[in-house]
Amino acid sequence: MSQAPPRRPSGPPPGPPPRPLPVADEDTKPFWEYTRKHELRVPKCQNCGKLYYPLSPICPHCLHMGADWAKLSGKGKVYSFIIARRRYHPAIPVPYVVAIIELEEGIRMTSNVVDCPPEDVRVGMPVEVVFDDLSPEFSLPKFRPAK
DSSP states (O other): OOOOOOOOOOOOOOOOOOOOOOOTTTTTHHHHHHHHHHEEEEEEETTOOBOOOOOOOOOOTTOOOEEEEOOOOOEEEEEEEEEEOOOOSSSSOSSEHHHHHHHETTTTEEEEESSGGGGGGTTTTTEEEEEOOOOOSEEEEEEOOOO
């Protein structure tokens, strides 16, 4: 009696898992809607007028609950950075730069520096925002050396 060959799963061949996507909630949804349009915006308190990031429903400066979304220049400089050489997710190639970007408007944002070798990134390096379209719903703001 002959044995049947093992069954192959149907569907596309296995590949690397998809890149993880951000999770939008009530407080972050406007941020992701703007980045999808390739606009960098953050909350601006309706009471004290200060910009703030990370995103929050409450102003960290005066504790007011109410903000408008201010458009940023997208220009800044590298405040601090690390070069990640260890793979933490199979869909994200290494090495890559994780940086704190100090924007012209005074806030700091954690992101990636792209479009240059990691070894060329320096503290104080001028950068400008670019958007990485991960899916129809999400575009990540990243930064490249300013032109």
